[in-house]
Amino acid sequence: MDSxxxxxxxxxxxxxxxxxxxxxxxxxxxxxxxxSTDSTGRARSATPEERPPPxxxxxxxxxxxxxxGASPRPPGNLTQSALQSxxxxxxxxxxxxxxxxxxxxxxxxSLPGTLRAKASLSHLASARxxxxxxxxxxxxSVPHGDADxxxxxxxxxxxxxxxxxxxxxxxxxxxxxxxxxxxxxxxSEFEPVGEVSADGDQEELVLEKWKAKRKHYxxxxxxxxxxxxxxxxxxxxxxxxGVIQTIISFYENSKDHLRSFSAGDTKFVIxxxxxxxxxxxxRFLESDTQLKLxxxxxxxxxxxxxTLPSLTHLFxxxxxxxxxxxxxxxETLLSTLADSFxxxxxxxxxxxxxxxxxxxxxxxxxxxxxxxxxxxxLLYGLVVAGGRLVSVVRPKKHSLHPGDLQLLFNMVFExxxxxxxxxxxxxxxxxxxxxSSGYLYMYVSFxxxxxxxxxxxxxxxxxxxxxxxxxxxxxKESFFELQEMRDEFVEQMEKNGSLRIIKDAVDKGRPKTxxxxxxxxxxxxxxxxxxxxxxxxxxxxxxxxxxxxxxxxMSTYNNLHASIHAKHTHVKxxxxxxxxxxxxxxxxxxxxxxxxxxxxxxRNALAQSASKIIEWVQKEEERLFIIGGAAF
Amino acid sequence: MSESxxxxxxxxxxxxxxxxxxxxxxxxxSLVLRFVNNDxxxxxxxxxxxxxxxxxxxxxxxxxxxxxxDTAGQERFASLAPMYxxxxxxxxxxxDVTKPSSLTKAKHWVAELQRQASPGIVIALVGNxxxxxxxxxxxxxxxxxxxxxxxxxxxxxxxxENQEEQDVATGDARKVPTREASTYAxxxxxxxxxxSAKTGVNVxxxxxxxxxxxxxxxxxSGRGAGAGTGQxxxxxxxxxxxxxxxxxxxxxxxxxxxxxx
Numbered sequence: 001m002d003s004x005x006x007x008x009x010x011x012x013x014x015x016x017x018x019x020x021x022x023x024x025x026x027x028x029x030x031x032x033x034x035x036s037t038d039s040t041g042r043a044r045s046a047t048p049e050e051r052p053p054p055x056x057x058x059x060x061x062x063x064x065x066x067x068x069g070a071s072p073r074p075p076g077n078l079t080q081s082a083l084q085s086x087x088x089x090x091x092x093x094x095x096x097x098x099x100x101x102x103x104x105x106x107x108x109x110s111l112p113g114t115l116r117a118k119a120s121l122s123h124l125a126s127a128r129x130x131x132x133x134x135x136x137x138x139x140x141s142v143p144h145g146d147a148d149x150x151x152x153x154x155x156x157x158x159x160x161x162x163x164x165x166x167x168x169x170x171x172x173x174x175x176x177x178x179x180x181x182x183x184x185x186x187x188s189e190f191e192p193v194g195e196v197s198a199d200g201d202q203e204e205l206v207l208e209k210w211k212a213k214r215k216h217y218x219x220x221x222x223x224x225x226x227x228x229x230x231x232x233x234x235x236x237x238x239x240x241x242g243v244i245q246t247i248i249s250f251y252e253n254s255k256d257h258l259r260s261f262s263a264g265d266t267k268f269v270i271x272x273x274x275x276x277x278x279x280x281x282x283r284f285l286e287s288d289t290q291l292k293l294x295x296x297x298x299x300x301x302x303x304x305x306x307t308l309p310s311l312t313h314l315f316x317x318x319x320x321x322x323x324x325x326x327x328x329x330x331e332t333l334l335s336t337l338a339d340s341f342x343x344x345x346x347x348x349x350x351x352x353x354x355x356x357x358x359x360x361x362x363x364x365x366x367x368x369x370x371x372x373x374x375x376x377x378l379l380y381g382l383v384v385a386g387g388r389l390v391s392v393v394r395p396k397k398h399s400l401h402p403g404d405l406q407l408l409f410n411m412v413f414e415x416x417x418x419x420x421x422x423x424x425x426x427x428x429x430x431x432x433x434x435x436s437s438g439y440l441y442m443y444v445s446f447x448x449x450x451x452x453x454x455x456x457x458x459x460x461x462x463x464x465x466x467x468x469x470x471x472x473x474x475x476k477e478s479f480f481e482l483q484e485m486r487d488e489f490v491e492q493m494e495k496n497g498s499l500r501i502i503k504d505a506v507d508k509g510r511p512k513t514x515x516x517x518x519x520x521x522x523x524x525x526x527x528x529x530x531x532x533x534x535x536x537x538x539x540x541x542x543x544x545x546x547x548x549x550x551x552x553x554m555s556t557y558n559n560l561h562a563s564i565h566a567k568h569t570h571v572k573x574x575x576x577x578x579x580x581x582x583x584x585x586x587x588x589x590x591x592x593x594x595x596x597x598x599x600x601x602x603r604n605a606l607a608q609s610a611s612k613i614i615e616w617v618q619k620e621e622e623r624l625f626i627i628g629g630a631a632f
Numbered sequence: 633m634s635e636s637x638x639x640x641x642x643x644x645x646x647x648x649x650x651x652x653x654x655x656x657x658x659x660x661x662s663l664v665l666r667f668v669n670n671d672x673x674x675x676x677x678x679x680x681x682x683x684x685x686x687x688x689x690x691x692x693x694x695x696x697x698x699x700x701x702d703t704a705g706q707e708r709f710a711s712l713a714p715m716y717x718x719x720x721x722x723x724x725x726x727x728d729v730t731k732p733s734s735l736t737k738a739k740h741w742v743a744e745l746q747r748q749a750s751p752g753i754v755i756a757l758v759g760n761x762x763x764x765x766x767x768x769x770x771x772x773x774x775x776x777x778x779x780x781x782x783x784x785x786x787x788x789x790x791x792x793e794n795q796e797e798q799d800v801a802t803g804d805a806r807k808v809p810t811r812e813a814s815t816y817a818x819x820x821x822x823x824x825x826x827x828s829a830k831t832g833v834n835v836x837x838x839x840x841x842x843x844x845x846x847x848x849x850x851x852x853s854g855r856g857a858g859a860g861t862g863q864x865x866x867x868x869x870x871x872x873x874x875x876x877x878x879x880x881x882x883x884x885x886x887x888x889x890x891x892x893x
Contacts, residue, residue: 306708329656329678329706417677423668423702427681428712442681476715479684 186548189213190339193232206236215342216281217298219334220245221315227276227323228331230338234324244279248272260288271295275315276302276323284342285555287562293348294341297406300432301337304407305330308436336414337407343547344554347387349561350528350592352535353402356388358505360622366391366498367630373489374632377478379440382470385506387413390467393630401433402533408442412468418444419466424486426479431472443471443482447490449503465506510539513609516616520609521602524553525595527617529625536617536624553596560585560594575603584610591617643690647697648846650839651717653745654726655737656705659760662829663726664702667839672830679704682716689843696843717745721850722754722842727813729759729826730805735813742820754845756823756838759813763828765806 193209194202210232218237219227224245226234234241248270251258260269269291271278278295286294303311306326314321327334341348370381370393380400383390387409394400411429412418418425425444430436447467469489471482493499513522516538523543528535544550564574564585574585582601586593593614597606617624652660661679665671668687683702688695701716703709717723725741727734738757745755810826817824823841827834 326708328708329680329704332677333680411680415677415680417680420673420676423683423685423700425681425683428709429681476712483684 186551189215189342193236203236206232210236214283215338216279217295217334217338218244218279218281219298219302220277220279221319221321221323222272222275222277223320225320225322228327228334230335245277248277260291267291269295271299273299274312275319276311284551284558286558289565290349290558290562293351294338297341297348297403298334298337300403301330301334301407301410302327303432303436304404304430305333307430307438308432332415332417333411337410340410340414342551344551344557346526346535346537346554346557347402347406349554349557350526350535351402352528352533353405354388354535354537355624355626356385356390356502356505357510357536357620357623358390358501362498362501363391363623363626365496366493366502367393369489369492369496369498371630371632373485373492375478375481375485377473377475377481378471378485379474380470380472382408382472383467383502384409384412384470385467385502386465389626390502390505391630392626393632396631398434401431404431404433407431408470412444412470413466419446424483428476439476441473441476441478443469443473443479443486445469445483445486447499447502449499449506467502467506510537512541513538513613517609517612520612521597521605522595522609522613523597525593525610525613526557527594527614528592529617529621530589530591532625532627534625556581556583556596557594559583564592575606582606586610586614643693643695645688645695645697647699648722648843649701649720650698650722650724650842651701651713651720652703652724652726653713653717653738653741654705654724655728655731655734656707658705658726658728658731658734659829660705660724660726661702663724663758663760663827663835663838664700666829666832666835667698668700670832672832678706681709682712687839689839691840691843696846698839698843713744714748717749717753719750720753721750721846722756723749724756724758724838724842725822726758726760727808728761729808729813730761730764732807735759735808735816739816742822746820752847752850754823754842754847755820756825756842757813757817757820758824758838759808759810759826760829761805762826762833763830766804767806767810767826 191209193213194206213231215230217228217230218241219229220241221227224242226238226241229237229241231237248258257272258270260267262268265285266281266283267286267288269280269282269288271292273296276299278299280291280295282291302323306314310326311323314323314326347353366383370383370391374381374393378393379395379398381391381393383392389405392400408429408431411427418427425442427442427444428439429442430439434440445468447469449465449467469486471485473482490499493502513520513525522538524538524540526535526537540550540553544553560574560576560583563569563576564571564587571585572587576583576585578599580599581596582599582603583594583596584606585595591614593610595606595610595613597609621627652664654660656678661676661683662672664683664685665673665676668685679702681704685700685702686697687700688697690696701720703713703716723741723745725738725745727738742755742757745753813826814824816822823838823845825834825838825841827838829835
């Protein structure tokens with residue numbers, strides 16, 4: 001069963017400067033699907049007449065993921081009667097990126113005639129010298145084109161030394177650096193700030209801890225009610241939420257939208273989605289676009305919990321709705337998602353997915369086994385190893401969206417809730433990229449690939465090692481059908497050796513750069529295949545084993561990515577040397593390549609290694625990426 | 633509680649559909665985890681959707697295989713509950729002995745079950761987190777007994793101090809007197825237990841009592857009837873006999889030990 005051309009694309013542009021061909025891939029972020037909502041959806045969200053409210057305008061600029069010739073399919077020609085195809089309501093990650101490019105252009109930059117609030121570049125520079133950071137006046141200025149590019153590089157170059165000075169090591173300083181205090185410092189980013197006791201004597205301390213966090217996310221309603229915050233509870237941050245709401249509504253009142261501003265080295269990015277304000281506050285040198293992507297993903301998580309119609313309904317009935325209650329229990333999903341951003345997520349940065357590297361024929365076997373055991377209620381079937389896709393089957397008419405998969409993987413692998421239960425899970429979930437107006441039902445079961453299956457209570461499997469079977473259906477009553485399919489599927493995989501292959505591939509892990517090119521100067525690389533919307537990377541070990549080092553690595557990548565994707569630039573190759581590392585980015589219509597080497601790596605050696613890695617990736621393409629995939 | 637006596641077959645096995653209901657964070661998943669894996673996790677993350685687990689329970693005359701639906705307590709999942717309790721033969725309605733509102737919620741669930749679930753459903757009312765009370769402290773080691781049998785006078789002195797944060801040794805966090813809950817359980821004809829998933833007190837006993845309370849008729853009236861009762865509508869298309877269910881290795885997920893009784 002070979003894949004058919006994927007569904008029509010919605011012209012979702014990426015923020016990437018060049019278009020790329022669109023292949024028939026199963027994780028194609030285009031979208032058309034609307035699951036059956038009459039019998040399977042929840043009543044509230046499911047009436048066919050009830051149309052989802054309009055989503056933000058869809059840009060029509062160049063599309064990285066565009067199908068090219070594909071035109072939107074008329075509704076009603078689906079093989080599965082349970083599904084009806086409509087104009088999409090997709091808001092997938094890629095769409096999000098596109099809105100930067102199409103509509104908002106890297107957040108604040110270059111909106112001629114619009115007031116923007118941003119600490120000016122000169123201010124940034126001078127503040128660093130005089131440490132007059134607190135007086136960072138948020139001043140409004142009318143931007144003009146050239147300055148925008150400067151800003152991108154300016155932020156990048158100017159902040160770097162500042163950061164190094166601020167934390168004794170600096171984020172960019174690896175690998176020669178071995179400062180234990182810094183390692184601890186970053187780990188504390190994820191520690192709870194604690195709660196203020198009733199008599200309030202802890203308040204100072206807790207507030208100090210709260211302020212020490214370098215990354216904050218706050219979600220509040222337009223009416224100013226706090227909904228969720230990564231650090232601290234509602235009481236602690238209520239005054240800050242009030243300040244945020246005041247600032248935002250000050251701009252709203254003058255018919256303007258505040259998108260971002262900086263104060264010293266702290267960046268504030270605001271995303272408004274319907275009745276929600278999402279705010280990211282970061283001291284991690286992330287670009288507006290990157291923070292915006294993260295906020296969009298958090299918004300998607302909220303939609304995934306509630307669905308768009310029910311979210312809209314709640315606020316249309318009562319604008320002062322307290323969303324905390326409906327979201328109860330999903331806070332950990334938001335937190336783990338936020339933490340994955342703070343730790344640094346290549347998947348989010350690149351808006352792409354990672355696959356487990358196995359032979360093409362082996363993947364084919366797994367695909368075929370899935371196809372053979374498929375039951376009628378199955379919509380998507382996935383095998384995922386520690387967040388890396390092993391195999392996927394899907395209906396011909398429907399593709400999967402990286403943004404949706406990111407939410408699923410976060411739920412299945414990062415949040416403990418599903419795995420800790422120990423059994424099989426049946427989870428109603430809205431995949432906003434697929435259809436934001438209704439629920440699908442997800443069967444999740446983890447494979448036990450350990451040698452001695454007898455020690456059942458042993459929970460030593462790590463996130464990276466755990467392998468999950470995920471079956472998604474539009475039918476909420478199909479649990480047992482999918483369970484039976486799972487049993488059959490696993491039995492056959494056992495027989496045809498696929499389980500062993502998956503286990504070996506998981507155990508083997510990602511290749512080191514030195515495995516690919518002996519003696520290379522490269523410490524790490526990311527390679528994104530634009531056509532497949534997938535990426536591959538080298539092992540984090542040994543240079544980036546700790547999360548703080550990984551964070552620094554990701555900061556480097558963030559900067560590279562921001563530089564090379566800056567609006568109005570058409571950079572193809574970018575080489576950057578800092579006092580702690582040299583990094584290199586190369587972007588073509590086919591791929592995006594980013595790599596990092598030691599500070600004094602020779603530029604030619606760097607470029608040579610880069611070419612070799614790219615050669616290697618292209619040689620191994622069919623093992624590293626899922627190309628085609630299985631469709632029915 | 634009906635003791636099963638009528639079968640001649642050596643240890644016949646039957647499966648029982650059981651659903652757990654109750655307010656969020658009362659410890660439903662922890663009870664199941666204790667029963668199935670004999671394990672306990674502090675600060676367990678909330679269940680999303682529902683989890684399906686199985687565990688065998690060995691009675692003198694038969695083996696009961698519990699097929700357990702552990703549901704999420706959050707309100708937004710409430711509309712899915714009928715899917716899980718429809719055709720269930722047993723339900724565990726759980727509340728938190730330190731949180732009176734959770735008993736109120738439990739009463740709502742009991743009412744809903746009595747109204748909508750299959751008529752013969754066996755319902756057990758379970759007050760969890762006994763370890764946070766003085767009761768739990770004192771009786772933790774003792775042989776478990778049904779709390780409606782014992783007076784548990786201590787339980788009525790709810791001291792009204794700080795709740796979970798309070799160290800167990802220094803204060804009693806109990807807010808729901810045993811008497812209040814047991815009286816209600818008697819009125820409604822429910823089994824009643826107070827448990828601690830953390831220490832394990834009474835956990836297995838709940839399931840054993842349920843296994844004993846399942847009417848013989850709904851357990852073993854041949855295959856046909858078994859399929860009728862043993863199968864929720866979720867399982868349409870799935871034969872009820874156990875060998876099918878056991879296909880494939882789900883084994884490692886569930887602990888081997890049954891309850892010893």
